[in-house]
Amino acid sequence: xxxCENLTKRFGDVxxxxxxxxxxxKQSIFGFLGPNGSGKSTVxxxxxxxxxxxxxVGRIAGQDVSGDTDAIKGSLGxxxxxxxxxxxxxxxxxxxxxxxxxxxxxxxxxxRRDELIALTHLEPYIDRRAGQLSGGWKQRLAMAxxxxxxxxxxxxxxxxxxxxxxxxRELWDLLFELSSGGMTLFVTTHYMDEAERCTHVxxxxxxxxxxxxxxxxxxxxxxxxxxxxxxxxxxxxxxTVGLRAVRKLDGVxxxxxFGQSMHxxxxxxxxxQSIRDALGNAGIHQVDIRPIGPSLEDVFVAxxxxxxxxxx
Amino acid sequence: xxxxxxxxxxxxxxxxxxxxxxxFRDRTTLFFMFFPPLLQIIAFGFxxxxxxxxxxxxxxxxxxxxxxxxxxxxxxxTQTFRVVKRVDSLAELESxxxxxxxxxxxxxxxxxxxxxxxxxxxxxQVLIDGSNSTTALQALNTAQGVAFQQSVGxxxxxxxxxxxPVEVRPQVLYNPSMRxxxxxxxxxxxxxLQIATVFAAAMSIVRERERGTLEQLLVSPxxxxxxxxxxxxxxxxxxxxxxxxxxxxxxxxxFVPIHGSIVMLVVAAFLYVFALLSLGLLISTRAQSQNEAxxxxxxxxxxxxxxxxxxxxxETMPGIFYAFSTxxxxxxxxxxxxxxxLRGASFLEFWRHLLILAVMGGxxxxxxxxxxxxxxx
Numbered sequence: 311x312x313x314c315e316n317l318t319k320r321f322g323d324v325x326x327x328x329x330x331x332x333x334x335x336k337q338s339i340f341g342f343l344g345p346n347g348s349g350k351s352t353v354x355x356x357x358x359x360x361x362x363x364x365x366x367v368g369r370i371a372g373q374d375v376s377g378d379t380d381a382i383k384g385s386l387g388x389x390x391x392x393x394x395x396x397x398x399x400x401x402x403x404x405x406x407x408x409x410x411x412x413x414x415x416x417x418x419x420x421x422r423r424d425e426l427i428a429l430t431h432l433e434p435y436i437d438r439r440a441g442q443l444s445g446g447w448k449q450r451l452a453m454a455x456x457x458x459x460x461x462x463x464x465x466x467x468x469x470x471x472x473x474x475x476x477x478x479r480e481l482w483d484l485l486f487e488l489s490s491g492g493m494t495l496f497v498t499t500h501y502m503d504e505a506e507r508c509t510h511v512x513x514x515x516x517x518x519x520x521x522x523x524x525x526x527x528x529x530x531x532x533x534x535x536x537x538x539x540x541x542x543x544x545x546x547x548x549x550t551v552g553l554r555a556v557r558k559l560d561g562v563x564x565x566x567x568f569g570q571s572m573h574x575x576x577x578x579x580x581x582x583q584s585i586r587d588a589l590g591n592a593g594i595h596q597v598d599i600r601p602i603g604p605s606l607e608d609v610f611v612a613x614x615x616x617x618x619x620x621x622x
Numbered sequence: 623x624x625x626x627x628x629x630x631x632x633x634x635x636x637x638x639x640x641x642x643x644x645x646f647r648d649r650t651t652l653f654f655m656f657f658p659p660l661l662q663i664i665a666f667g668f669x670x671x672x673x674x675x676x677x678x679x680x681x682x683x684x685x686x687x688x689x690x691x692x693x694x695x696x697x698x699x700t701q702t703f704r705v706v707k708r709v710d711s712l713a714e715l716e717s718x719x720x721x722x723x724x725x726x727x728x729x730x731x732x733x734x735x736x737x738x739x740x741x742x743x744x745x746x747q748v749l750i751d752g753s754n755s756t757t758a759l760q761a762l763n764t765a766q767g768v769a770f771q772q773s774v775g776x777x778x779x780x781x782x783x784x785x786x787p788v789e790v791r792p793q794v795l796y797n798p799s800m801r802x803x804x805x806x807x808x809x810x811x812x813x814x815l816q817i818a819t820v821f822a823a824a825m826s827i828v829r830e831r832e833r834g835t836l837e838q839l840l841v842s843p844x845x846x847x848x849x850x851x852x853x854x855x856x857x858x859x860x861x862x863x864x865x866x867x868x869x870x871x872x873x874x875x876x877f878v879p880i881h882g883s884i885v886m887l888v889v890a891a892f893l894y895v896f897a898l899l900s901l902g903l904l905i906s907t908r909a910q911s912q913n914e915a916x917x918x919x920x921x922x923x924x925x926x927x928x929x930x931x932x933x934x935x936x937e938t939m940p941g942i943f944y945a946f947s948t949x950x951x952x953x954x955x956x957x958x959x960x961x962x963x964l965r966g967a968s969f970l971e972f973w974r975h976l977l978i979l980a981v982m983g984g985x986x987x988x989x990x991x992x993x994x995x996x997x998x999x
Contacts, residue, residue, distance in 0.1 A: 410636030
């Protein structure tokens with residue numbers, strides 16, 4: 311549904327997006343991750359046809375996104391980071407405006423509006439000015455506006471930035487519902503837990519796409535699971551003290567605290583007992599150790615370090 | 623709705639509805655469209671009156687005779703002067719003028735009456751404050767007029783003639799009473815409309831750029847012409863309402879008689895605000911921020927205050943400024959206003975000005991649409 315081949319954008323001397331190649335299948339939820347300024351929004355803008363690529367090709371449903379993009383505009387929805395709403399208009403008027411803009415009129419408009427109000431639970435706020443809505447409701451309204459013309463591809467640029475956890479959860483429920491209805495979703499985010507919910511993820515770092523694939527496939531990558539190593543989850547009291555004790559041991563390649571537990575990447579041959587001993591010496595005796603797979607965070611950390619030339 | 627918009631106007635109706643709602647809800651825009659022009663026409667209409675009356679004058683009468691008193695009365699009777707103080711020395715007279723207490727000082731020497739009756743030349747000194755050229759000119763003309771009148775009266779008496787050998791009978795056409803408001807207020811309408819329209823239009827697109835809604839519009843299949851028309855039509859309506867209010871003020875507050883066709887007045891106003899709004903929109907498509915748009919608007923508007931013939935006659939301008947004035951919409955509109963309102967000119971006499979305004983508007987508006995990119999930077 312979405313394809314990029316060597317998609318590149320340069321602003322003067324600065325390369326914002328450097329030869330990015332990936333594709334997104336129909337009906338998938340593609341999570342696009344990367345730090346601020348890595349080029350996520352630039353990729354979205356090029357794919358939406360409002361920013362001309364310097365080099366390379368982007369396609370939506372087989373249609374080129376450079377030059378005259380009228381052909382794809384009707385099938386494409388876009389929700390920008392800033393929730394592009396008119397503060398002076400009510401929620402209802404915003405919806406009507408975007409409907410008219412896309413030529414959705416009359417009965418079709420009324421029907422679609424009612425559907426979207428039901429979908430986003432906007433009913434109580436429908437006559438409120440957009441400028442007076444809270445962040446979460448603004449985001450729902452922006453979402454409804456982006457969907458008003460029933461697009462087949464929906465781009466969401468950081469839709470959950472700055473909204474509360476309940477609204478965040480509900481937005482994701484909505485995204486799954488849309489996806490199951492046949493829509494292809496392209497979502498940028500900072501949150502790893504959101505990335506885990508996506509069917510596919512891409513990670514962009516310093517303008518380059520570092521990795522792209524299904525989360526489970528990425529976790530199997532050799533760069534993430536160096537041969538002869540295993541990952542352990544160690545749960546105990548005083549994890550910060552424990553981390554310092556275990557980190558010193560030979561055979562521990564990487565370590566991090568994860569809530570009430572610690573995650574270690576250790577040599578395959580390393581016996582669990584040596585960890586228990588080290589913790590015991592530090593005064594920690596209640597210890598639970600179990601093997602785990604890598605998280606997406608582990609994947610991105612490993613790949614970023616590898617990419618930047620640091621230790622895996 | 624069955625009527626389908628042609629492709630090149632896609633998005634027009636959506637933008638049109640939205641823009642109307644936004645204009646009427648956004649009190650600041652409405653305020654800035656209406657308040658400054660109203661303030662301007664009222665202030666200029668009352669203040670730009672260079673028909674000076676009752677200027678303060680100080681008198682140093684050393685003669686103190688019936689003749690000297692008659693001369694002073696002659697000065698006062700012109701209505702140009704009123705005596706604010708009688709002083710007792712030349713130094714005091716000069717001081718009155720220097721301190722700005724009097725625009726002019728009249729000194730009548732002690733031998734005034736004696737010389738007059740002896741058939742000699744009687745000198746009278748008038749000190750005029752030249753720091754304001756308008757009042758100084760008026761004082762000078764009036765003083766010379768009084769002296770001339772007095773002299774003629776005496777000469778007629780001496781020569782026993784009843785009439786002057788030659789008499790000029792001037793007839794001032796179109797503004798017979800030479801009222802300043804008749805001349806200025808039609809011009810003020812030109813500059814007042816300019817303020818109302820250019821700023822508002824200049825903000826309209828750049829504001830959407832700043833808020834991020836422009837990006838959303840660009841993603842949609844909206845056309846450039848649809849966007850520009852949808853933006854300009856609501857502003858046209860508001861500006862025409864403004865123009866009507868200004869015409870009403872012209873007629874019923876300043877009592878300027880309208881000699882020409884009201885329809886033509888409205889047509890001229892329409893073409894003028896269309897050109898100005900297009901200019902504002904063009905600024906709005908180029909500017910990257912509202913601040914930049916504001917500065918650009920100021921830059922294009924200030925020259926027309928000076929060079930449009932609003933205050934200074936274009937005919938006396940140096941060649942380069944005269945040439946410059948020919949590209950300003952305000953120049954043509956102000957001339958049209960004076961032609962229609964004061965001279966009652968007919969369509970055949972001013973159609974060229976209307977055509978020029980129409981072409982300016984058409985070109986500027988087309989530039990807006992053609993130069994507007996449906997991509998971001």
